[in-house]
Amino acid sequence: MSDDTPLIPHPSNADDNAGTVAAEQQAAPAKKPRRRVSAKAAAKAIEQRIGHTFADPTLLATAFTHVSALKSSRNRTESYQRLEFLGDHVLGLIVSDMLYRAFPKADEGELSKRLADLVRKEACADVAKTLGLHEAIKLGTVGPGVGERLRKSVIGDICEAVIGAVFLDGGYAAAAHFVESNWTERMRKPVRPLRDAKTVLQEWAQGQGLPTPVYREIERTGPHHDPQFRVSVELPGLTPAEGVGGSKRAAEKLAALAMLKQEGVPSGNNDG
Structure with a gap:
């Protein structure tokens, strides 16, 4: 079909x-x-x-x-x-x-x-x-x-x-x-831990004495009904990381996940 x-x-x-x-x-x-x-x-x-x-x-x-x-x-x-x-x-x-x-x-x-x-x-x-x-x-x-x-x-x-x-x-x-x-x-079923990559990154940053991560939309592409967002996450002294997703929220999670991986931090990823 x-x-x-x-x-x-x-x-x-x-x-x-x-x-x-x-x-x-x-x-x-x-x-x-x-x-x-x-x-x-x-x-x-x-x-x-x-x-x-x-x-x-x-x-x-x-x-x-x-x-x-x-x-x-x-x-x-x-x-x-x-x-x-x-x-x-x-x-x-x-x-x-x-x-x-x-x-x-x-x-x-x-x-x-x-x-x-x-x-x-x-x-x-x-x-x-x-x-x-x-x-x-x-x-x-x-x-x-x-x-x-x-x-x-x-x-x-x-x-x-x-x-x-x-x-x-x-x-x-x-x-x-x-x-x-x-x-x-x-x-x-047992309650599922609700800790996504953004939460893990924020908690890790606080533990390092860093401010809250800043997310910036870099680019939006694709048609209105199927957009793609590219978002970066920034922390002082660290290389920014990026994520691309079908929504800003999804892109932010992927960016946070990329930064955690970049810094060697276990993500505890539960974003499905």
Whole structure:
């Protein structure tokens, strides 16, 4: 399947799809039912993986639509991003409730650490991969090799968008069912140490009597929907180190990791 072919048709493409189907009716009428069944089957398969049948299928379609698939990038509200925003907060509430009930003797600090670990983008991406949701992400026409990189970079966001879509379509109970089905086992695992490379570098610098590391954005390249940031980290008396990532935060972590490696400091890297 090419990046241009939607697994779940988006309502914003309805007019174009209608014109295409009409043309195909005249050329080869027998193919029309097969296309309809295929689209329905694809949507049904995603609903089965999610565990929720949508009353409003447009929510499901929007949850998987990347901004690059829109006719105009200025109309970003038709992409998954608004649903991601909602799903992020719904996920936080549901997981907080799960943790509160599951660990009655845990203090606020432990609960916060567990929450941060469970709602991080890497955890969401892991859930999405387990359910095969990345296969349904709808991209527009992108350059060679960009499609797979985009899918990897947004898969966690798509998972949050799905949670937002389920919440809007079925309410809190439906969203809670999805989260509990996919996060309960993860919640039971020992809490993961939350020390990324930036934290390790800052603690090491303080131990050396140095100030807080300074991060500077050196360059931003690539299209709006797939940017690449190059960031440097600086400490007095040390050679600056650089990192490149799909977000400033990712680039800063990689820069910190590079400086730790440069100075021979164990990173304790947990950035996933």
